[in-house]
Amino acid sequence: MSKRHSVAIIGAGIGREHLDAYRQLPERFEVKTLCDLNEARVREVLSESTEVQSATSVDSVLNDPSIELVDVCLPPHLHFDLCKRALQAGKSVICEKPLVSSVSDADQLIALTKQTGQSIFPVFQYRYGLGGLQMRKLIDSGLAGKAFTGTLETHWNRGSAYYEPQWRGTWAGEQGGAVLNHAIHMHDWLSFIFGPVASVYADLATRVNDIEVEDCAAISLRMHSGALVTSSITLGAADDTSRLRFCFAGLTAESGSNPYAPAQGKWTFTAREPNQQEKIDDLLNEIATPAASYMGLFTAIADAIDGNPGQEVTLQDGRQSLEFVSAVYASAREHKPIALPLTSDHPSYKGWAPP
Ligand SMILES: NC(=O)c1ccc[n+]([C@@H]2O[C@H](COP(=O)([O-])OP(=O)(O)OC[C@H]3O[C@@H](n4cnc5c(N)ncnc54)[C@H](O)[C@@H]3O)[C@@H](O)[C@H]2O)c1
Structure with missing residues (x-):
């Protein structure tokens, strides 16, 4: 029987949802500590619970030998430092998106995982759900075939x-x-389904809120396979919807519009040749509903630690998502397509923020 993995969650915002998911996997995880500078927030999240201890100092967590995994749920600018310190303290790490603030930082963490023998698992929980699994199986079975185009809406x-x-x-x-x-989740999805991005052209604007960073985007992508994709993003919609549509030689796949769990909504898979629909439906009928969202992600992480990797989000996946983001910001700034992978001498390798 595999052992339970002991976790400390750092950050009680989205950390609350992580805690809920771990609690639904009691045979795989034991949450020992919830740590946040804001003591009242921790108290509120833990409420009457006695099985999880509270902490206000990250140091106390890193010095606790009983903790195996540090789950980083802090604001993005604090991710790199805590990931680094956790690895150096002999812990493996689960880290919320966006992993760190540059591809260069991601490369430093990759080197550190090799030195310390510890792992980092980035968080992209949108991948996990029945629709997502069905899409993957249709691709792996060959029924989807050559990818033509895709559209993503965030x-x-x-x-x-x-x-x-x-x-x-x-x-x-x-x-x-x-x-x-x-939209980082949707772009992770895209690479998960269509493979790596070859080039990106992006237009960005701040039109909805009075903020420094963009809240609208129109992005055009060419994949390594040759498939063409568009990604439309706004934070000014009337409600929250996420939608994916992929056209393959064998079928067209369309997600539901569940904003935060697109892999879980109702997907449709329509054969281009009507006589192939039965084969598609037969394969779909064989697929059992998997653990979804954070539960799916954490199950995959426990499996990977226990020696059965394959379903987890890898550190390379986290790096790839940052490479994509770097190319998007560079393209918008330079008004030209940017090719990927990004080389270490590219001006955005060390960060995408404006100078
Ligand atoms: N995967 C998802 O769908 C998803 C959704 C929401 C947020 N996130 C990510 O989660 C991260 C946190 O976002 P959030 O919305 O929870 O933010 P938040 O501001 O609500 O919560 C962050 C918490 O970190 C605490 N904190 C800050 N510095 C600390 C320190 N040094 N030590 C201990 N605690 C500290 C704050 O007191 C705060 O309670 C971000 O990276 C965000 O992008 C991911």
Whole structure:
């Protein structure tokens, strides 16, 4: 029987959702500590619970030998330092998106994982759900075939209440806008389904809120496979919807519009040749509903630690998402397509924020 992995969650904002998911996986994880500078917030999250201890200092967590995994749920500009310190303290790390603030920082963390023998698992929980698994199986079975085009919509609604925490909406704190912080999940999805991006052309604008960073984007992508994709992003929609549509030689796939769990909504898979629909439906009928969202991600992480990797989000995936973001900001600034991968001598390798 595999052992339970002991976790400390650092940051009690989205950390609350992480805690809920770990609690639903009691055979895989034990949350020992919830740490936040804001003691009242921790108290509120833990409420009557006695099984999780509270802490206000990250040092106490890093010095606790009983903690195996540090789950970083801090604002983005604090991720790199805590990931580094946790690895050096002999812990493995789960880190919320965006992983760090540059591809160069991601490369430093990759080197540090090799030195310390510890792992970092970036968070992209949108991948996990029945629709997402069905899409993957259709690709792996060959029924989807050659990828032609895709469209991604991240149309969410964010107003002044969202920007109350001072770190949000700024280059120094949030590190970027809707491309970095909201659509990052959809772009991770894209690479997960269509493979790596070859080049990107982006137009960005701040049109919805009075903030430093972008809240609208129109992005055009060419994939390594040759497939063409468009990504439309705004934080000025009437409500929150996320939608993906992929056209392959064998079928067209369309997600539902669940904003924060697009892999879980109702997907449709329509054969281009009607006589192939039965084969598609037969394969879909064989797929059992998997653990979704954070539960799916954490299950995949526990499996990877226990020696069965393959379903987790890898550190390379986290790096790739930052490479994409760097290219988007560079393209918008230079008004030209940017080719990927980004080389270490590219001006955006060390960060995408404006000079
Ligand atoms: N995966 C997702 O869908 C998703 C959703 C929301 C947020 N996030 C990410 O989660 C991260 C946190 O976002 P949030 O919305 O929870 O932010 P938040 O501001 O609501 O919470 C961050 C918490 O960190 C605490 N904190 C700050 N510095 C600290 C320190 N040195 N030690 C201990 N605690 C400290 C703050 O007191 C605060 O309670 C961000 O990277 C964000 O992008 C991801």
